[in-house]
Amino acid sequence: xxxxxxxLSKKYxxxxxxxxxxxxxxxxxxxxxxxxxxxxKTTTIRxxxxxxxxxxGEVLWNGQPLSFTTCNIGYLAEERGLYPKYPIIDQLRYFxxxxxxxxxxxxxxxxxxxxxxxxxxxxFPGKAPEAExxxxxxxxxxxxxxxxxxGGTPAKKKEKPKTPDQLSKGNQQKIQFMIAMxxxxxxxxxxxxxxxxxxxxxxxLRSVIHEQIDAGKTIIMSSHQMPAVExxxxxxxxxxxxxxxxxxxxxxxxxxxxxINLSLKTEQDITAYAQxxxxxxxxxxxxxxxxxxxxxxxxxDLLKVLVDNRICVVRFxxxxxxxxxxxxxxxxxxxxx
Amino acid sequence: xxxxxxxxxxxxxxxxxxxxxxKRYRSSFIGMIVTLTLMPVITNISGLAGAxxxxxxxEVNVSxxxxxxxxxxxxxxxxxPVTADDLQESELLSALPVKFLEDGEETALLKELxxxxxxxxASRDDxxxxxxYEVSGIxxxxxxxxxxxxxxxxxSFAEIYSTLRYESLNLSQSAIxxxxxxxxxxxxxxxxxxxxxxxxxxxxxxxxxAILYAVALMILVSLSTxxxxxxxxxxxxxxxxxxxxxxxxxxxxxxxxxxAMMCYVTAVLxxxxxxxxxxxxxxxxxxxxxxxxxxxxxxxxxxxxxKPANALIMLLTFVLAYMLYAIASGVAxxxxxxxxxxxxxxxxxxxxxxxxxxxxxxxxxxxxxTACTVxxxxxxxxxxxxxxxxxxxxxxxVVLILFFLVNIATLFLLALICARTYRxxxxxxxxxxxxxxxxxxxxxxxxxxxxxx
Numbered sequence: 001x002x003x004x005x006x007x008l009s010k011k012y013x014x015x016x017x018x019x020x021x022x023x024x025x026x027x028x029x030x031x032x033x034x035x036x037x038x039x040x041k042t043t044t045i046r047x048x049x050x051x052x053x054x055x056x057g058e059v060l061w062n063g064q065p066l067s068f069t070t071c072n073i074g075y076l077a078e079e080r081g082l083y084p085k086y087p088i089i090d091q092l093r094y095f096x097x098x099x100x101x102x103x104x105x106x107x108x109x110x111x112x113x114x115x116x117x118x119x120x121x122x123x124f125p126g127k128a129p130e131a132e133x134x135x136x137x138x139x140x141x142x143x144x145x146x147x148x149x150x151g152g153t154p155a156k157k158k159e160k161p162k163t164p165d166q167l168s169k170g171n172q173q174k175i176q177f178m179i180a181m182x183x184x185x186x187x188x189x190x191x192x193x194x195x196x197x198x199x200x201x202x203x204x205l206r207s208v209i210h211e212q213i214d215a216g217k218t219i220i221m222s223s224h225q226m227p228a229v230e231x232x233x234x235x236x237x238x239x240x241x242x243x244x245x246x247x248x249x250x251x252x253x254x255x256x257x258x259x260i261n262l263s264l265k266t267e268q269d270i271t272a273y274a275q276x277x278x279x280x281x282x283x284x285x286x287x288x289x290x291x292x293x294x295x296x297x298x299x300x301d302l303l304k305v306l307v308d309n310r311i312c313v314v315r316f317x318x319x320x321x322x323x324x325x326x327x328x329x330x331x332x333x334x335x336x337x
Numbered sequence: 338x339x340x341x342x343x344x345x346x347x348x349x350x351x352x353x354x355x356x357x358x359x360k361r362y363r364s365s366f367i368g369m370i371v372t373l374t375l376m377p378v379i380t381n382i383s384g385l386a387g388a389x390x391x392x393x394x395x396e397v398n399v400s401x402x403x404x405x406x407x408x409x410x411x412x413x414x415x416x417x418p419v420t421a422d423d424l425q426e427s428e429l430l431s432a433l434p435v436k437f438l439e440d441g442e443e444t445a446l447l448k449e450l451x452x453x454x455x456x457x458x459a460s461r462d463d464x465x466x467x468x469x470y471e472v473s474g475i476x477x478x479x480x481x482x483x484x485x486x487x488x489x490x491x492x493s494f495a496e497i498y499s500t501l502r503y504e505s506l507n508l509s510q511s512a513i514x515x516x517x518x519x520x521x522x523x524x525x526x527x528x529x530x531x532x533x534x535x536x537x538x539x540x541x542x543x544x545x546x547a548i549l550y551a552v553a554l555m556i557l558v559s560l561s562t563x564x565x566x567x568x569x570x571x572x573x574x575x576x577x578x579x580x581x582x583x584x585x586x587x588x589x590x591x592x593x594x595x596x597a598m599m600c601y602v603t604a605v606l607x608x609x610x611x612x613x614x615x616x617x618x619x620x621x622x623x624x625x626x627x628x629x630x631x632x633x634x635x636x637x638x639x640x641x642x643x644k645p646a647n648a649l650i651m652l653l654t655f656v657l658a659y660m661l662y663a664i665a666s667g668v669a670x671x672x673x674x675x676x677x678x679x680x681x682x683x684x685x686x687x688x689x690x691x692x693x694x695x696x697x698x699x700x701x702x703x704x705x706x707t708a709c710t711v712x713x714x715x716x717x718x719x720x721x722x723x724x725x726x727x728x729x730x731x732x733x734x735v736v737l738i739l740f741f742l743v744n745i746a747t748l749f750l751l752a753l754i755c756a757r758t759y760r761x762x763x764x765x766x767x768x769x770x771x772x773x774x775x776x777x778x779x780x781x782x783x784x785x786x787x788x789x790x
Contacts, residue, residue, distance in 0.1 A: 049583050052764055068583055069343075075583045081576025086355045094351045098344050098584040179580060 001062055001186065001218060002026055008047050008057035010040075017043050019242040020057070023235070025218060030209075030232040032250075033222040034323075035239030036331055041222040042078050044239070045191055048220070049075060061187065072099070074185030078192050078222070080169075080176050087161035088175055089123050092182060099183035106182070113178045117204060122167055122175070125159035170201050177205065188212060188219045194228055206231070226324040236323070240331040254320040261325075262291040262299050265315035270306060277302045293318075344585035348593025352568065356601050366605055369560075373609025377617035381624060404433065405482045407453035409490060410446060412438040415461040415470060417502045427493040450477045455487060457494050472498055543701040547725045550651060551697035553606070554658055554721060558690040561602040561659070562666040566682050568594050569670035578763045587759035588752065595667045599659060650724050650737070657744055658720030662686060664751045665717070671755070671762040672770040681769055693721030700725045706732075713740045716747040754779040 003025040010018040018040040025031050033041045046052040048059045050067050064070040083091055089110070096106035114120040164172050173196055180188065193209075194202050209232055212219060223229050229236065236253065238246040246253055262279070264270070265288045274281050274291065279302055283290040293299045299318045306313055321329070356362045409430070413419050421437065424430040438446065443456060450456060456475040461468050474491035476482055503513045569591070572578055581590055669682040696703075696712065700722045703709060709731040713723040723740040726732040732740075757779040762770060 046579075046764065051579065051582055051760060053761065068585075073583055075580055077576065077579035079576040079579060081579065083355070083572075083575055083577060085359055085361075087358070090351070090355060090358075094347065095580070095584060097347045097351075098581075176580070 001028070002060075003031075003066070003187070003218060003220075004058075004060040005044075005048060006058050006060070008044055008059070009055045010043055010047060010052065011055050016242050018047065021237065021239070021244050022057075023237050023244075023247055025235065028213070028216040028218050029234045030213060030219040030221055032229045032233040032236040033220065033239065034224075034226075034229065034236055034327060035222075039239040039331075040242045041239055042191055045078075045189055045220070045222065049073065049189065066187075068099075071187050072183055072185045074180035074183060074188045076177055076180045076188075076190045076193055078195075080173055080196075082164040082172055082175060084165040085163050087163055088167075089161055091164075092123070092175070092178060095179045096182045101183055109182055109184070110178070113181055116208065117174045117178060119171055119174050119178070122162045122171060125162055169196050170198055173197060174201065174204075177208075186217060188217055190219065190221045190223075192223055193221060194223060194225050202228075226322070226327060230323045238327060238330050245330045246326065250323065253326065254323075257321045257326060257329075258295045259299070259318045259320055260293055260295065261319040261321060262289075262293050262302070263315065263317040263319065264289040264291055264302075264313070266306065267312040267314065270311060273305045273309060273311070274302065277305055342586060342589050342592065345589040345593050345596075348585060348590055349596050352594050352597035353600055356568075356597060362601065366601070369605045370609045370612055373605075374612025374616050376613050377620050381620050404429075405453060405486055406433055406455050406490060407451070408455070409433045409435045410438050410443070410454065410456045411435055411459070411494070412440065412443040412456065413459045414440050415459050417459070417470075417498065417505050419459070419498060419501055423497055423501060424494070426497055429489055429493045430497075433490070447475065450475070452477055452479050452481045455480075455482055455490055457491060459494075459498055470498075470502065543725060543729045546647075546651075546728060547697050547700050547722075550655070550725065551694050551721055554655060554697075555690060555694045557602060557606060557659055558662045559687065560605065561599055561663050562683055562686045562690075563679075564598040564602060565595055565663060565666040566670035566673075566679050567676070568598050569667065570673060570676050570679060573671075573674050573763060574676065582760055582763055586756075587763065588756040591667045591671060591755045591759050592664075592752070595663050599663050647724075647728050650727060653741070654720055654724045657741065657748070661717060661720060661744055661748050661751070662690060664748060664755065665689075668751055668754055668758075668775060669772070671759050672772060672775050674765060674769075678769045685772065689717045693718045697721040697725060701729065704731065710736050713737070714743050716744055720744060 005021065005023050008018055008021045009016070021040070021044055023031065033044060035041050043052065047054045047057070048066060050059075050065075059066040061071045066073075082088070092110050093103075093106055096109070101109070110123065114123045164175065167175070177193070180190070190209075193205060197205060206228070209219065213232065219232070221229065221233065230250070233250055235248065236246070236250050237244045267287060269287065270289065271281065271284075274289075277298065279298060280292040281289055282292055291302070293302070296318065303313065303316060357366070411419065411424075419437075421435060424435055438456075443458060446456060454477070458473050458475065460471050460473070462471065463469075472491060472495040474487050476487055480487075499517075500513065503516065508516070572581070572594070578590075666683075666686050669686055670679075673679065673682045696718060703712070703722075703726075709726045713719050713726055713732050713736050719740050723732065723737060727734075727737045754775065758775055761778060762775065
């Protein structure tokens with residue numbers, strides 16, 4: 001498979017909102033679109049999905065214009081929405097039907113994703129989450145088994161199907177993620193997938209994304225959460241004021257910035273030696289230092305000075321800049337969310 | 338641009354199913370059916386007092402059962418012979434004991450007339466030179482006989498008396514019928530108009546048909562416009578549309594919703610109409626010919642619709658009009674994002690529909706052939722009047738075919754606008770997009786193709 005985004009542009013009146021954006025993916029993996037609010041990430045995604053007309057450019061999937069007829073696309077929109085008053089299960093089945101999933105496969109997938117995302121109780125009302133289910137051998141205080149209907153399931157009043165307006169924002173987001181996954185898409189586009197999720201649900205989503213990567217899916221992700229992007233993405237584009245300011249393989253981008261972050265732990269104060277070599281101490285706490293160096297040579301100069309002065313170096317860790325640092329450098333600290 | 342309709346069936350069935358599952362729509366559905374069903378009952382209850390007063394001014398039909406009158410006295414002071422046998426012709430009088438009094442006996446009776454007795458006096462006055470006959474009814478001050486019953490008995494007698502009077506002049510039955518039949522007076526019309534109206538269709542028939550058709554279409558358009566716009570705005574405001582238009586063609590999305598809401602409104606009308614027919618037949622059964630429902634059916638003449646060709650034309654026009662207004666509502670609904678703007682979106686559709694309705698109610702009076710032809714070719718408005726003009730013989734089959742072609746072309750044009758603009762309009766979550774901007778989006782000038790939403 002291959003995805004080619006070539007020369008996408010969009011203007012609203014005189015204002016350019018996406019300015020000649022291009023990137024490519026030659027095989028499965030995760031591509032990240034990063035940028036501040038209003039940088040043009042969502043507009044780029046919408047043009048890719050043909051939801052907005054392009055002023056210029058093209059998006060090709062295996063050489064064909066990308067659309068839901070040429071590619072099985074799963075899309076989690078930035079602006080979350082569900083029919084607030086319609087039963088959740090009906091909405092899942094509706095989207096499955098629209099994407100041509102058979103009824104039997106739909107039920108199987110709904111069951112799988114409901115369990116995987118821990119939302120069974122909202123989709124199959126009356127079904128308690130695993131933790132709340134009574135054990136099969138559970139007895140009452142009198143030693144008798146609890147009342148059960150025929151077939152061994154607990155006798156229970158039939159509950160009304162749940163609707164999205166009865167769910168928390170995080171759970172609604174999980175349902176939307178289910179909708180995106182219901183057709184088992186080959187291309188998954190996730191616009192800010194982690195926003196609004198608590199740490200527990202973020203972890204669930206993370207593990208799901210890892211599974212999709214392992215399954216060879218192609219994922220385009222826009223996010224503000226740099227650690228998450230670094231965890232998944234092999235390639236990135238950073239957008240700033242409608243234009244791509246950085247684009248390419250994440251490791252190569254990092255390498256191009258050089259090893260400028262030095263994490264150092266000693267047993268004595270090194271402030272004087274740092275000044276002598278000309279490095280900048282960014283942070284210091286009980287002889288643990290975060291230092292900015294100009295490159296590997298300056299870091300080694302500092303190490304030599306410390307060794308010459310019999311300073312005990314407990315840790316010396318010279319690293320490339322983090323994605324967060326690259327982002328801030330490229331778009332400016334004042335623009336960061 | 339290709340028009341694709343993939344996913345239409347799914348959108349239609351989902352929207353229809355969920356609409357009927359939705360408590361709000363279900364409540365509206367039941368509410369509207371109950372209202373329509375109770376309409377004949379309400380009409381009768383609210384109009385009973387007024388109707389009674391109005392109807393008694395002309396004719397009172399009192400059943401011979403449960404009469405309060407115990408005895409009728411007749412005093413005939415004229416030379417017209419009236420016998421007890423003559424009175425048997427009246428169902429009412431034949432059910433009552435009647436006693437004839439000699440001239441002068443009535444004076445004594447008047448003093449001792451009981452509460453359930455009625456005296457009828459037939460007299461003649463020659464004071465003005467020509468004889469003037471009078472039939473009057475007299476009851477006691479505390480009479481238990483109701484006004485309707487008193488008047489019915491008197492009128493029944495007067496009717497028989499009138500016939501006997503003509504017979505006493507040796508006039509034949511046909512001569513009597515000719516005298517009492519009266520003359521219908523029509524307004525003067527030009528020769529051209531006189532010939533136009535010469536189609537065997539009366540203005541009563543045309544008016545009845547025009548009003549029935551216009552009212553039904555007006556109700557359907559009003560309800561469906563509001564439901565279609567609400568349904569589209571609801572989807573846009575839920576922001577689910579982002580995910581939907583990556584799964585289904587925009588035209589299918591709009592058309593599926595429009596068709597589902599049309600079915601919903603049609604179901605309301607069919608169930609409500611059925612309920613109204615049922616309740617009106619019950620009301621008629623209970624109240625007989627005294628009911629206001631019975632009076633209405635007497636005023637309007639729907640016999641034109643009984644002809645199969647007319648009924649078919651009406652049905653086709655009705656479906657076309659419904660589709661046209663519904664898809665126009667779809668275009669208007671997709672131009673707004675907030676429920677508060679619904680009124681703005683509805684206004685142009687409702688104005689068109691109202692214009693058509695007004696024309697339809699006046700259509701039987703529009704006889705100028707040029708005016709009829711021109712009005713029959715205006716999209717939207719013509720759907721209210723063209724079939725009426727055709728049935729009245731005011732436009733020919735060629736103009737009728739042109740009428741269908743013009744409106745079908747308009748329907749396709751609107752569908753094309755929907756297909757071209759819905760994807761872009763769906764992404765607009767701000768202010769209402771003016772309709773002229775929607776048209777510009779659908780048909781952009783080359784150099785301004787990059788115009789924004």
